[in-house]
Amino acid sequence: MIRVATLADLDAVADLEVDNLGVDAWSPGLVEQAITDEHASLHVWVAEDDDTGEVVGHAVAAVVDVTELQRISVAGTHRRTGLASALLAEVVRTAERAGVERVVLEVREDNAGALAFYRAHGFVELARRRGYYRDGTTAIVLARDLTGTMAS
Numbered sequence: 354m355i356r357v358a359t360l361a362d363l364d365a366v367a368d369l370e371v372d373n374l375g376v377d378a379w380s381p382g383l384v385e386q387a388i389t390d391e392h393a394s395l396h397v398w399v400a401e402d403d404d405t406g407e408v409v410g411h412a413v414a415a416v417v418d419v420t421e422l423q424r425i426s427v428a429g430t431h432r433r434t435g436l437a438s439a440l441l442a443e444v445v446r447t448a449e450r451a452g453v454e455r456v457v458l459e460v461r462e463d464n465a466g467a468l469a470f471y472r473a474h475g476f477v478e479l480a481r482r483r484g485y486y487r488d489g490t491t492a493i494v495l496a497r498d499l500t501g502t503m504a505s
């Protein structure tokens with residue numbers, strides 16, 4: 354099940370950040386700011402294991418003039434079961450409701466799994482940003498236009 358995150362999810366989301374995003378993980382403080390965003394442009398969702406209720410995935414998106422997908426992750430134990438696709442569908446639904454026509458994101462060029470995931474969901478490369486990440490890795494900027502499409 355996908356639902357909006359609350360402060361009760363803070364520890365679980367902070368753990369997902371560390372486990373799944375490694376050197377790029379947000380601190381618990383940043384996760385808390387995202388969950389409690391006072392400008393209401395940042396949205397945080399979690400994916401629950403339907404059997405145990407455990408929080409096993411999360412996504413964060415800023416919905417402004419474009420929608421920027423800032424984080425998406427699923428626990429290693431629960432990958433390839435469609436949870437990230439369900440999280441992305443929620444991001445797309447929220448963007449469409451806000452009248453936003455494009456979702457953009459950056460991904461490390463060495464993250465083959467994530468690149469395959471985004472390509473499977475219709476994202477195309479817009480640009481490359483050399484040295485974007487702290488360890489010097491290049492970022493690939495991907496985008497998906499929503500106009501005239503259905504949430505997937």
Ligand SMILES: CC(C)(COP(=O)(O)OP(=O)(O)OC[C@H]1O[C@@H](n2cnc3c(N)ncnc32)[C@H](O)[C@@H]1OP(=O)(O)O)[C@@H](O)C(=O)NCCC(=O)NCCS
Pocket residue numbers: 373374424425426427428431432433434435436437438439459460461464465466467469470471473
């Ligand atoms: C990328 C990530 C979020 C995908 O999560 P997921 O829940 O496993 O994705 P889904 O099950 O919804 O995958 C949907 C489709 O995307 C593609 N896909 C997903 N992961 C893939 C992988 N590792 N290799 C190849 N294709 C992949 C497949 O087409 C898949 O469909 P299939 O399983 O029927 O073949 C997950 O691997 C992850 O958390 N990675 C670490 C964090 C990360 O890199 N996040 C992105 C940062 S930009």
